[in-house]
Amino acid sequence: MKLFVKVIVSILFICLVGFFALISYNYTQRPDYKSSEKTVHIVKYNNKFTLIRNGQPFEIKGAAGDSNIKMISEIGGNTLRVYDTVNIKNILNEAHDSNLAVILDIPLPRYDKDYFNYEDENYQKNLKKSIQDLVNRHKNHPALLMWNLGNEVDFPFSILGNGFTNTYNDLVNLIHESDPNHPISTTITGRRSNIFSLFFFSPKLDIYGFNTFGALYELDDRFSTLGPINGKFPFYLSEWGSNGPWENGTTSWGVPIEPFSSEKAKQIEQNYKLVEGYNKTNCVGSLIFYWGNKQESTHTWFSLFDENDLKSHQIETLLNLWNVSTTNPKRFHINHIKINNQAIVDSLILNRGDTAKAQINLSYHGDSLKRHDLTYKWELYPEAWQYQFSDNQVKPKKVAGYIVEDLKDQIIFKTPKKEGPYRLFVTIYDTDNYFATANLPFYILEKL
Template identity: 35%
Template structure:
């Protein structure tokens, strides 16, 4: 007979002197920093620290060690803490993990990072990898050896800070393998649309694991999650007004804050990035302007909204058609773009831009390379309607409108269309 013993997380028994530690108290897990309870109010990103502090947040999560010294010092200046990512190769890089010299080089590189920064007051935790795969097959033995050597090294060299890793969505097999084969202090989940099932998912595995966890990425649906598409495969993006509603609604309804293992969550993305579009996940523009999602996060962290409201976007129309109408335009055709707002008195100006669609895909994911708008199609004025000329080159495009108020706050919307030619 085989008997399996499951533990919540393999934590050293003596935790009395740790700077950061996870304690189990009456069946619930609590995070402590410098001897005091620490409730994570987190964002995933590496910028806008002052705004994060002003909005009521206290922790950021970064994915690698790029500019780590600057990030840690800035976090300290704004009284924030940081979960630092150590970006190791995924388990499917079997040739890498079969090469002892390469594995040792990776190990030594991260050992140097840990020992260089372990005394920095802004360090909260270490996160080994991001959305790694944790398969069961014996052929992945080398990966597990390397992974466990890293956790053992960190536990020995820096016992003051817990270690986690992230699992994409909720993979029960991976969680089982993490508990059975690895030595972590807690598990973290990156969930977007799947957050609506997180409570049920956690309950379904409580028979073998009910330990401490974080939600290290959460937010609106990603383009990869069954988002509506046009006939040519362009994803239809919600307005920023709708996104703010979704962030607030999803946290209040579906975040398992009452779960005894819940330690905190990190909204994605606290910054500006290209993913699907330049506005899909971006909570800020390129000039530090705040989107309405930032206001939603302030409410979730403090119970209060910003004193100034945002332009409330209803939708955009191209030639009086919506994105779901599969808008086809002829090359050189003049067309109108119109934004409909719910409040008309908050506008300072509108920036209109036309982009060629982000049509490059690798493993079904969009490129993260920043796109450039068609320069002749940029317009900035206070009008909610503008005329454009469809490009001469056949293909997929998208019209963006960014509506600003007097305080630099903005709202966004966009509509895809396809240009056809006679050739």
Template identity: 35%
Template sequence: MKLLRKLLWTYMPILVIMPLFFIVLSLVPNRYASAYRDTGRKVFIKKEAGGYKLYRNGRPFFVQGASGSAFLEQLREAGGNTIRTYDTLGLAAILDEAQKNDIAVIVGLPMPMSVYRDYFYADDEKVNAMTEAFRHTVTRYKDHPALLMWCLGNEPVMTWKPGYSAFYKAYNRMLNMIHATDPDHPVTTTVPNFNIAQVMMIRNKVPGLDLISFNTFGKLEQLNGQLEKYDWLWSGPFLVMEWGAYGPWESELTAWKAPLENTSTKKAEHYRYMYDKLMPLKHPNFLGSTVFFWGAKQEVTPTWFSMFSETGGPTESVTVMKELWKKTGHDAGLPRLKYMLVDGKGARDNLMFRPGSARSAEFFLEGDNKAEIASVRWRIMEEDWYKNDKRKRPPATLLDTLAGMSNGRKLLFKAPAKEGPYRIYVSIADEKGNIATANTPFYVLK
């Protein structure tokens, strides 16, 4: 009984105050609404009957975009109209190339996450330096015709926890500076999925943002329901800034925690399903999306999110986006991989080999594959995601382990001599350079 009274005494204020807070918040008009007035700005968000629309140069603009900074000509050819960058490196060239291809640019302004409140945001000198750096960037590029909007931070974490006043003060300072320096373009930020707490803190602590952008992968299927259920919390405009293949954090794992990656063919099917069936295309406040990732990117593997190879070969996902954006028919002439087997087994079999042992790998094509395979590339890479940054490029390809091909689809190789986790990759290409990829993790155990 004493314990129960102690718990009630401790948590009763929270149980009473939190519901009252949500009730009061739901009754307060969304403070961002007054920001959406057409005052002759180049880009603005307009509240119309039943929802919001984005306008660019006086015309409605729906974002059909991608995250990245390269292959802008291919983006235009696929029907895309927007690229989203993560930083300002080479921004002048990106904006110029985008303008040449009639592509709009969402410029990412990178900033430390809120967890660095003591190291960074409590240091006036550091905050001043970042604010002035952003001011210089905004001033330099605010009149570029390719600019669409600014994205202040990528998942900076709008936390509800106490002790973050320095972060919110600095964030609002930079946000206000951008608006004052460039009133012609909206400002957004990103949150992972529809995070109720972070959306609440944006509404309460950062009311000056013009819209919210969601980074969401496997949880995209929940977004429509969350937007409807919590419209009292956020009924403003939004973008889906990152979406695409299931993330490594959402995938099956081997016994040594290596995530299992789908083939590029399976990913392409996933892109089509997500956009057609899960994307909130009919939501009145939806301003568009940017698919992830338009280029080649190392994240756990070199192929996980990459819609292109390192040399620019497009995967089937690029063609799928063209079908979705331009409403074209399905292109059945691309290389399509079904799966890969190593010693006749799949990745779920937790493949463990002795050093130097003779092994084989083989890939299998989908039954409806109609493409002529012009080239096959095999690679074995050591993995170190378990001890280092998952975005760090793996050690060099171990070409000495490759013993040769027994036929067009089967590789004979020797397991590496060094103990540890590895992954074997295959990339097949047709005569036009379209590629399909697959990989299988394995472990060398002495």
């Protein structure tokens, strides 16, 4: 028995020594963050990281999305993050014409324990070939700022590596070899385990991007618990904005309660104060999300534009925060939206086929904006609640023919005949074609 214990202890000791030897070796492989002749690189001086582009310090201040590219520059931004490589040459050209730098995402299939593509040699070979071709096509474009390898990568903690980690590190090496002039980042949600894994097991990554919204205030606490690696890596806020669906309350049937756009504008103001604070540490900039229109829980939650590319009031808020304008973006404030005089969104249950009344209540700022200056658009959709957190979501089909009487800031409508969850939206446009939004989820039950 004593011999057995000694053998086990010896094995554990050897494993521990091997682990620390691997960690030490990987640490030596990390970027040196020294000044160079590269087009874009990161330097560290007096414990502060700085992004250098074309020989000059460059602070990322821009947006993540795919539309209205020129407007980013017009309101004071300098960077666009692009998620999709479709039509990327035209996007790079338009960004360059608008004096914008581009962070170009390289999409990767999500890794999990039940997903074995990364164990397939042919899959790995084809993936590497396609990424190398992409890099070679665009590495010399003057708008390119950096490559972002994978969005919200769930990087596994694997000492000896596995199909994913080995492929990922091969891709990092491949991109560096093909394009030594631009840094490589990846974007994560800021979990400590991911930070540790990337730091020690993918040491040649140049910079990390954090997608974080209402949890911005937690980043400092997370960094403080990273021990000796705290302050050893540069980062940027690759997505920030108003609070996300996972950060809000839900109804009794489990769908998130979306803030009115007036509340989102306030959240953006509050979160930007945190953004500015991080820019004074090891952060090299930030990107607001989402510069375009997309379905994520709803089609209005993160969308800074509508489907016709008209601007939300949050963009005016951003315009002020970026010190381009001193106008008051709060043209009006949404107080509440009610159905049958109810605004208790966590338990709004209606009978199917009934007649109901919905109304929106606003507060107006100043004498110039009157009630008749606004246009109201009411829409009813089934709830998009079948998606998992990481799914690509599709906007549900709008319910047609439900409005009985449209009275602008209120409507009389027929409730749907099919049981289930729904959401009533109202979009309010002003005379400058800015808009605000509110919605109210409810559940349809058969009459008892």
